[in-house]
Amino acid sequence: MNAELRALAAAHGVATWYEDTERRRVEVAEDVVVAVLAELGVDAGTSATVRTELSDALRRHGRVTVPDPLVVRAGESPVLSVTGELTLEDGTVRPVHDRLPGDLPLGYHSLSFGDQRVPVVVAPPALPPVPPAWGLMAQLYALHSPGSWGIGDFADLRELVGGSARLGAGVLLVNPVQAITPVKPVKRSPYSPSSRRFANPLYLRITETDAFHRAPERVRAEVAALAPPPGAELIDYDAVWAAKLAALEVLWRHAGPVPEPEPDLAEFAAFCALAEEHGPDWRTWPAGLRHPRGADLTAPRAAFHAWVQGLCRAQLASVREAAADMRVGVVHDLPVGVDPAGADAWALQDVLASEVTVGAPPDAFSQQGQDWNLPPWRPDRLAAAGYEPFRDVIRAVLAHADGIRVDHVMGLWRLWWIPPGRPASEGTYVHYDANALLGVLTLEARRASAIVVGEDLGTVSDEVRATLRERGVLRSSVLWFERDEQADGEPLLPPARWPSDAMASISTHDLPTAAGFLRGEHVRVRAELGLLADPAAERERAAADRDELLAELAEHGLLPEEATEEDLVVALHALLATSASTLLLTSPQDAMGEPRQPNLPGTVDEYPNWRIPLAVTVAEFLQHPVVVRALATLRTERPPDTIG
Structure with a gap:
């Protein structure tokens, strides 16, 4: 070259x-x-x-005399070599002579000089420290209770939040709960939403909406009769959505006047209506409808979908209210991107690189690389838009959250772009202005009094982790990944040496559960599906990893004689409890000894990704004897009466 x-x-x-x-x-x-x-x-x-x-x-x-936009941290006073006026967010006008004033308030301002106007974002130097706490990380779809309609819902989440808070939990992390395209087949992965700015109506508890409570008794009976039969072995997303959509349509017929939606919601609702008429992929619609400017935002069917979002907002608010006494509260997961056929890809196409997808280059785990089939922001157009589209995504998530976990936080620095028609291995990194993106992220978090966690698993540069620490953003620590890179053979790093500025856990939704790891379930499943080049070598490696983990438990005096699998699950939680990390989280799957992991990377339909319900109800989970023992070890190290 x-x-x-x-x-x-x-x-x-x-x-x-x-x-x-x-x-x-x-x-x-x-x-x-x-x-x-x-x-x-x-x-x-x-x-x-x-x-x-x-x-x-x-x-x-x-x-270029002034970066456009200009993103600084409070207290910074960069030299600009221009004379002009700075209009603050509240309308106050300040003169600017050669440098930006160093006493500016946090917020979104505007600098005018000559015939130019440049947005100025003043972000906090760092977010406040996060109080130590323990809690749960839930896959919402997997929860269930007698009132669920075949999938976990916001009422189940509220019950889990309230029940865990009564046990002393201070935080609950939930998978992305962002919008689907409301037509069949419903996409199952919560990490490929149609929109990151709106909520998923699959998670509505129909019988707890105001519309249901206000409806006549005969209408409530008609709605209740639509509930799918309980006890399905796997979650059937299409059947659940068919039932809930039918129920919502019944209630809509009896709904009174609804407020006019704000512009972004009107646009999203119009997309939903068009998808029902023309199919789930906007790229195949009639040419005139392939951009929001060609859509009718006032159609009756669009009004229905806007109304449904109002129901979602109300139930999300009730979840957050249940976390009012938690030290941290409810943290929502933010996926890397959106479905290229979905609502945000349609509405935000002017700032997205719609023809490329993002993923990861080849590594030992994925030798051909990974293609996540998500369109990335175009860094040039995102900057030209003053980072407002990114701000709107963060703001939408934090509207109902006490924190945000940014999946693949390294994407604020760079993303692996895969050109059209190429395999995942034939891509390259495209860099972003991390200072600007972090500035917007931390400003929105500060205004929402929210914490920020970055998922930084894998190969991460020292710059990324140092910057996250400097900005008050927690990183992620996972037992299976924490290794002593300074030692030969990279043995497990004792949890006491894990970073303190982290959210720590035993596993994640993409990794084997505690029981699955102990049984070697992750090897067995992949071997049966033909995903391993050398199953025997992988079994040997997994056995060595298990022996290493048992030795670590013994080193800490946590390995009982003749221990059962339940004893080992509890011991793993006791080991996690020794972590130096600020937040300690466990999943219901880990705590109750579920051997199946929620998602098996590298598979679509070969494995029941995102479809496995918990074996017990939310109420039963909170009283499960193994869960009670496991959570007690975390509560001992993070007792609520000594926090804050």
Whole structure:
């Protein structure tokens, strides 16, 4: 690759090489770089166009006197070399002479100089410290109770929040509860939502809506009769949505006047109505409807979907109210992106790179790389929009949360872009302005009095972790991954040496559960599905890992003689309780000894991803004898009466 193409790529934040998981330098193929540049609107197809584009990029860079937008932390006073006026968020006007004032309030301001107007974001230097606490991390769809309709719902979540709070829990992390496209087949993965700005009506408890309570008795009976039969072995998303949609339509016929939705909600509701008429993928709709400007935002069916979102908001608010006495509260998970066929990809297409997908380069776990089939933000257009689309996503999640967990937080720095028609291995990294994204994220969190957790599992640069620590963002620690990188063979790192600025757990939804790990279930399942190149070697490795973990338990005096699997599950929680990390979390699956993990990466229909319900109800879980023993070990180390 010649120097001019490398320089052009660097000017647009496109990597021409990267370090793999073994810290080896990997050169990116020239045609991949050219293809990614094309998705950024840069023509690098010939030497002549490369020179022209590079000249234009350097000229534009040379004309920049103030970054647009300008994102700073409170107290910073950067030199700007301009004279103008700064209009604060509250309307106050401040003069600017050569540098930004260092005493600006937090918020979104505007700097005017000459004929230019630049947004100015003033973010907090760091978020406040997070109080120590223990709690649960729940897969909402897996919960159930006698009132559930075949899937966990917001009432189940409220019950789990309230019940765990009474046991002394201070935090509850829940999987993404963001919107589906409301047509069959319903997409099951909560990490590929149709929209990250609105809620998932699958999680509505129909019989606890105001509409149900206000309806005549005969209507309530008609609605109640639509409930799917209980006790299904696996969650049937299509059947659940068919039942809840039918019930909502009955109640809608009896709903009174509803308020006019705000513009973003009206747009989302119009998408839902169009999807019902033209199919779930907006890219196949009639040409005039493939952009929001061609949609009728006032159609009666759109009004129905806006009304449904109002029901979701009310029940999400009730969940948060149940967490009022928790030290931290309810933390919502934010996925990396959205379904390319869904509502946000339609509504925000002007700031997304709709033709590419993001994923991960090849590594030891996924030798062909990973394609998550999610369209990324275009960094140039996101900046040109003043980061408002990103702000709106964060604001929407925090509207009903006490915290936000950012999945793949490294994506604030860079994302692996895969050009159209290419395998996951033929991509490259595109860089983002992490300072700007972190500024918006921490500003929104500060205003919502919320905590922020970054999922930083895998190969992460020292810069990322140092910046997260500096900004008051917690990282993630998982027992299976915490290893002593300074020691030969990388043995398990004792939890007492885990980072204190972290949310710690035994496992995650993508990893084997405590019981599954002890049984080697993760090896058995993958071997049966043909996902392992050498099953015998993998079984041997898993047995060695188990022996290493048992030795760690023995080292801490936590390994009983003739221990049962239940004893070992409790012991793993006792080991987690020795962690230095601020937050200690366990999942219902880990605490009660469920051997099946919620999601098996690398599979779609071969494994029942996102479809496995808990074996017990929420009430039974909170009283389960193994759960009681396991949670007691966490409560001992994070007693609520000594927090804060």
